[in-house]
Amino acid sequence: MYTVIGGVQSRTFRVLWCLEELGVPFEHRPAAPRSDEVTTVSPLGKIPVLLEGDAVIPDSTAIMTYLADKNGALTCPAGTLERARQDALTFRILDEVDAILWAAARHSFILPKEERVPAIKDSLKLEFSRNLERLTGEIRGPFLMGEDLTIPDIILGHCGGWSRTAKFPDAPAEFVNYLKRLRGRAAFQRTVAYGG
Secondary structure (H helix, E strand, C coil): CCCEEHHHHHHHHHHHHHHHHHHCEEEEECCCCHHHHHHHHCCCCCCCCEEECCEECCHHHHHHHHHHHHHHHHCCCCCHHHHHHHHHHHHHHHHHHHHHHHHHHHHHHHHCHHHCCCCCCHHHHHHHHHHHHHHHHCCCCCCECCCCCCCCHHHHHHHHHHHCCCCCCCHHHHHHHHHHHHHHHHHHHHHHHHCC
16 A cells, blocks of 8 residues: 655645545645654655555655656556657656746745745746746646546646646636646545545
8 A cells, every 4th residue: 555645735635646646545744844653764854755565655746757657547558659649748747837836935935034036926926927827728628638547647737726826827718727627636635535
């Protein structure tokens, strides 16, 4: 059985949602970054962490990729052109959406006050809006890759909620509809029940 360590109001949400979509059993242990529970298994102190037996896997995207590949769901088969396209979307979302939200968070409350540059957030919000507009125009159906939910949908869906919490500009109407489809999924609703 899998064990997921990390608080729900973090990237841990993505892993829990992925596991709910896969329908596999797991245990969730809420924990804060750099807490004893986290650093005992992962010296980096970052969340989420997935435990499977003695194996420790950090990083939400690495965890979801492993789980999707192992369970043959939420992903295109490795070695296919569709998988290359899926991976390109994943890396792009991490670079153009997730990283921007993370930079804004760092300059809002994570970095020590003397290291924060609040003015950078205006530039980040503009870049985020441009990137989201382009990504929205590339949605191929109900989901990014077409008819089936894949890992990039989980990442982008999580970032969509994060951007609202961070008071980023409103998303295009088509993106809002896309988020509604994601949030209407039973697995998403079960994940929200964890406290996210």
